[in-house]
Amino acid sequence: MGDRRAFDEIWGHDGPARPRAALTELARWIDETPSDDLARRSEAAEATFRQLGITFAVYGESEASERIIPFDIVPRVFLADEWARLSEGLIQRVDAINAFLNDIYGEQRILAEGVLPPELILGNPQFRHEVVGIAPPHGIWAHICGIDLVRTGPDDFFVLEDNARTPSGVSYMLENREAMIRLCPELFRKFRVAAVDSYPDRLLETMRSVAPTGAGSRPVCVVLTPGHFNSAYYEHSFLADSMGIELVEPADLVVDDDVVWMQTIAGRVKVDVIYRRIDDDFLDPIVFRPDSLLGVPGIMAAYRAGNVALINAPGNGIADDKAIYSYMPEIVRFYSGGEARLPNVETWRCREPQALKYVLDHLPELVVKLVDGSGGYGMLVGPTASSAEIEAFRAALVAEPHRYIAQPTLALSTVPTLAEAGLAPRHVDFRPFVLSGSGGVQVVPGGLTRVALREGSLVVNSSQGGGTKDSFVLMPDARTLAQSQTMGDMVQQQELGL
Amino acid sequence: MRISVDHRTRYVFSEPQSRIVQLLRLWPDDSDSQTVVDWRIDVDCDARLRRHRDGLGNQVTMLYADGPIDAIEISVQGEVLTSMRDGHVSGVIETLPAAFYARDTPATRADAAIAAFAREHGDPLAIAGALGVMARPADGSGETLRDAAEAFAAGDPSVREAAQVMIAAMRSLGTPARYVSGYLLGEENHGAPHGWVEIASRAGAGWIAIDPSRGGTADERHVRMCVGLDAHDAAPVAGSRLGAGSEALDVDLHVARGSRQE
Structure with a gap:
């Protein structure tokens, strides 16, 4: 919690006077740049975002209010070796997610071998029978993953949540960087920061790489948006624009004879790859939601027939x-x-008797969550809960243990952040973006850092006073590069970092 | 037994439609209790048909037609040889473990009344028997399906609704159950095809077909076409049309002993 001094990613454990050795230069920049100068730059960045209309909910929150998310000018920094290790973990995890999806909608080896309780999958509404037996082009399901991470120490990263449906926020990563380059050019002279502006090219390359066989050498790729009323419409149009491909709405697409066509002024064009920013439920009214007027009727048949790639895969x-x-x-x-x-946050599954016992014995220290709850409902934060709340949860846990999991309250890392009274440590989390194409998995060297702007707060959600920061990934200097090239799988990371 | 099916579904639109895309679950498969001798789907306008197998293993047909379309008729004709197997279902394609069919859907959610009914009767055949008494005979009209709880509370489930009530009841007892859409010998109506239930056998080996509208196991008079979690999931036609106005649906169904009897 806030009272214990958490690991600060720039200042380390000992405060501003003794920053982490590798980051003394950045700490000096923070120290020497007057606060009102930093504030002015933050405001300039926010003014740009307002002008661009980046006003969407980052994590799929359904806020009606169209406001921008506050931006903090002090970047969050990953050292080259930290990033290399992190990337290995991310690649391993996303590889596993793809393999899992391939298996669970196919042979279900993981159930046959008793690794997962079958009812966990078979009874789960997220397991879609409409997808069973489909072999997506090149066997890739989670083309774009956002893996939410928290950090508690120099080398202690934990996965908080995987996002394998339509992770948003990548436009923040790009726009934040653009603002930083404009407003703090001196930082990019001082540090070798890996570029993120190649993301649209990498995404397009990923899309083309998973085109169905028979698509030809120039597969037609599009971004499918529900429309301009959608809260993430800015990101949809931004991505289509920066990839140089069409942004289409459901009504622009028709399916005929199991092939998807885009209606254009010049006639109809066969579509090979669709980055769809429409939820499964609204993708194909014939298959998923007969009451839905949205969607492209027949698109699932085209997909099942192997005539189109859907990114990310339904299911x-x-x-x-x-x-x-x-x-x-x-x-x-x-x-x-x-x-x-890359470990999970330690999680006790209360359905298991031993775990339940531990949880009941340690309720004041733990966060207890409903497995099927959402939006923070049905959640106990032990350290801040009243004894009455704790007792109420104790009763609920005993009655229905299978509905709950529990996790420790973590001392999330902080990053110096501009507050009312100057710079102060504020807790952060991180969403890197991971792309899977036919050539393999790559991690974009950057991501979205969310920061809890209120002192001591661990809640980074934009709806609850959260902001964003740019995330620098430092490139290795010549010396460390030479070292890492001796390690085969690291080399790929280096290339991706450039 | 040789059973012949003549099933015509006609949509008439109040205004011409510019496009129609439909998914047809109108193609039976061979199994240990039935052999499809002859089967065809015809459409009375220029349409493209594509056959698939869906996630549950059903044969489905995609229909794509360009407008302007004032009306469209889908005609299914075929012959199937069936045999008596006391409701035992085998030789069908299974894509998922039986436990998948233990999940409920909005249409097959058991309320307290259905759960109590299920506990009271306990045995699948007893449940089917009780529903058979309750179910209203097919009156040949089109119908809007009510959810299981609503139809059960009203006390007059249609044939297909009775199947959904039985599914809800069996799942409330922890037994996986699924909806079967198909044809029943003697059906002569203007509504939807017949519907019944398959429940996972206790031994964990295979499925037993039970027709609650008849209060017993399905037999050689049943032609099995496709399965789903509920009647919507196994609907014979799921469609989408592009165009204004309303549609009128007319179904003409004849299921009879084949002319060339064994």
Whole structure:
């Protein structure tokens, strides 16, 4: 919690006077730049965002208010070796997510071998029978993953949540960087920061790489948006624009003879790859929601026939479901053959008697969550809860243990952030973006850092006073590069960092 | 037994439609209790048909037609040889473990009344028997399906609704159950095809077909076409049309002993 001094990613454990050795230069920049100068730059960035209309809910929150998310000018920084290790863990995890989806909608080996309780999958509404037996082009399901991470120490990263459906927020990563380059050019002269502006090219390359066989050498790729009323419409149009491909709405697409066509002024054009920002439920009214007027009738038939690639694949919700999360270490082990390099936050499944006993004995220290709850409902934060609340949860846990999981309250890392009274440590989390194409999995060297702007707060949600920061990934200097090139799988990371 | 099916579904639109896309669950498969001798789907306008197998293993047909379309008629004709197997279902394609069919859907959610009814009767055949008494005979009219709880509370479930009530009841007892859409010998109506239930056998081996509208196991008079979690999931036609106005649906169904009897 806020009272214990958490690990600060720039200042370390000992406060501004003794920053982390590798980051003394950045700490000096923070120290030497007057606060009102930093404030002015933050405001300038926010003014730009307002002008651009980046006013969407980052994590799929359904806020009606169209406001921008506050931006903090002090960047969050990953050292080259930290990033290399983090990337390995992310690649392993996303590989496992793809393998899991391939298996669970196919052979279901993981159930046959007793690794997961079958009812966890078969009874889960996120497991879609409409997707069973489909083999997506190149066997890739989670083309774009956002893996939400928290950090508690220099090398202690934990996965908080996987997002394998339509992770948003990538436009923040890009716009934040653009603002930083404009407003703090000196930082980019001082530090070798890996560029993120190649993201649209990488995404397009990923899309093309998973085009169905027979699509030809120039597959037609589009971004499918529900329309301009959608809260993430800015990101949809931004991505289509920066990739140089069409932004279409459901009414622009028709399916005929199991092939998807785009209606254009010049006639109809066959579509090979669709980055769809429409939820499964509204993708194809014939298959998913007969009452829905949205969607493209027949698109699932075209997909099943192998005539179009859908990004991300329908049915992915089973991979990032809360009930599945606590089994991710087992899932990673099952498909990768090794231990997860990027651990979960320790999670007690109260359905297991021993775990339940531990949880009941330690309620004041733990966060208890409903497996099927959402939006913070049905959640106990032990350290801040009243004894009455704790007792109410104790009763609920005893009555229906299978509905609950519990986690420790973590001392989330902080990053210096501009507050009313100057710079102060504020808690952060992180969403890196991971792309899976036919050529493999890559991690974009950057991501979205969310920061809890209120002192001591661990809640980074934009609806509750959260803001964003740019996330710098430092490139290795010549010396460390030479070292890391001796490690085969690191080389790929280096290339991605450029 | 040789059973012949003549099933015509006609949509008439109040205004011409510019496009129609439909998913037809109108193609039976061979199994240990039935052999499809002859089957065809015809459409009375220029349309493209594509056959698939869906996630539950059903044969489905996609229909794509361009407008302007004032009316469209889908005609299904075929012959199937069936045999008596006391409701035992085998030789069908299974894509998922039986436990999948233990999940409920909005249409098959058991309320307290259905759960109590299920506990009271306990045995699947007893449940089917009680529903058979309650179910109203097919009156040949089109119908809007009520959810299981609503139809059960009203006390007059139609044939297809009785199947959904039985599914809800069996799932409330922890037994996986699924909806079967198909044809029943002697059906002569203007509504939808017949519907019954398959429940996972206690031994964990295979499925037993029970027709609650008849209060017993399905037999050689049943032609099995497709399965789903509920009647919507197994609807014979799921469609989408592009165009204004309303539609009128007319179904003409004849299921009879084949002309060439064994």
